[in-house]
Structures are given as structure tokens and as C-alpha cells.
Amino acid sequence: MKKLSSIVCLLAILLVVLPGPLYKWQLIELSTAFTGIRYGVFAAIAGLILLVVQAGFFRKSTYWPLFAISAVLAIVAVAMPLSIMSKAKSVPPIHDISTDVVTPPEFVAIAKLRADAPNPVEYAGPETAAQQLKAYPDLTTLRFKENTKHVIRVSIDSVKSLGWELVSADIENGIIEATDTTMWFGFKDDVVIRVIAKGDGSELDIRSKSRVGKSDLGKNAERINQFIAQLNTELSQL
Incomplete structure (x- = not known):
């Protein structure tokens, strides 16, 4: 026995x-x-x-x-x-999270990497936006007093500090793209960061989307919060 x-x-x-x-x-x-x-x-x-x-x-x-x-x-x-x-x-059964649900940042360089992914590269739409706003109301556009080039540079450093794979950094257009691979199943989730000028400062939006699965178990929102925390930490040290 x-x-x-x-x-x-x-x-x-x-x-x-x-x-x-x-x-x-x-x-x-x-x-x-x-x-x-x-x-x-x-x-x-x-x-x-x-x-x-x-x-x-x-x-x-x-x-x-x-x-x-x-x-x-x-x-x-x-x-x-x-x-x-x-x-x-x-958590809501969604897998596409953005700090801007009206005009979310778009994937450019990563689009070809997601060509065969079950979840399309396009934003999931208003139904997903409504569920996100209810579940994660704190995820909104970030505003900084620093200029765009400074925020972009620190954002790239934050991406690297978090261990994400940096896919593209278009400094001129303020677009950063990266991929994060989960530890257990090795799921690949993609991130796009957009930084634009706003007066003397800048605004940053970040979007994280899973390649597979209907629900992300809250991982994309968690990833965005991790990036925000890392970015704020690195900005405060400069």
C-alpha cells in the first residue's frame, strides 16, 4: 500500500x-x-x-x-x-491590456512575430476595453515632466531590467516593443510602449498582449504595473 x-x-x-x-x-x-x-x-x-x-x-x-x-x-x-x-x-477573461483603450499603442516590429499567433495583433476592441476599465481602473496614461527622449531612454533601461527581450526601439517615433516569456509554460506576451510629447513633458502608454489564450489570468495587467514601478524607480534615481 x-x-x-x-x-x-x-x-x-x-x-x-x-x-x-x-x-x-x-x-x-x-x-x-x-x-x-x-x-x-x-x-x-x-x-x-x-x-x-x-x-x-x-x-x-x-x-x-x-x-x-x-x-x-x-x-x-x-x-x-x-x-x-x-x-x-x-479576473476578466481578456488578454489585451492597455493604458489607453481608445487609441492603444500599435505593434509594428512585433506584428510579424505574431503572424501565426492565435490572438491577432489588432486591439481586442470595446468589449475588452469595458472589462479592463472595470477590473483595472488604475491603468491609465502616465504623465511625466521629463522630455520624451529621456523617458524613452529610461523606458528601454526598464525593459532590460525586467528581463524582457527588446525587439525594437524606434526613438524617433517614440515606440518601444518587447517580448516577455512566462517561466512555467513559456508563453510569449508582447509589449508596446508609446511615448509622445505633451507640453514640456511627455505622456507614456503601454500595452501588453498575450499570443495565446482567452484569459491571461491577470498577467498582462501585472506586467504593466511592474513596468510602471520599475520606470518610476529608475526615473527617481536620475
């Missing part, structure tokens, strides 16, 4: 954790990855049931350190997907 429960719990955590890297390395399709995670949850539940039976009827032969490790693996295998599901329910 103890061997069976440990094997099932180990299988469960592998089915939950490995699909992300396997998809990232292009060894399996996304649908297969999600199927693996679903079966991992089922295996984890089965493993927990076996552990309960083991603790109730085979206490004398139970090796408790292994029992504890198996329980932790099974609990994690259940908790990770449930956490993702909870996050999905707490």
Missing part, C-alpha cells in the same frame, strides 16, 4: 508540473499539456485517498517520512491547478 500511494502521488505531481516545460520546449501541444494537468489532479486525489486508507489500516507498516513527502506532493498537485482556477475566476 505504501509503495502504491507513493507512486501515485509522485505521478500526480509529475503530471501537473511537467506539462509546462514540455510545452515550452515544444514537445507536446497545449491541449495535451492541459489534459496532463487535469489527470494529475485526479491522480493526486486518488493518492490522498490511498494515504488516508494507509494511515487508517496500515499504520504499523507505514514509513511516516515517506508518507509525509507523498502527502505534500499530492496536496501541491491539487493546490496548483486550483490556485490557477481561482485566479481565472477573479
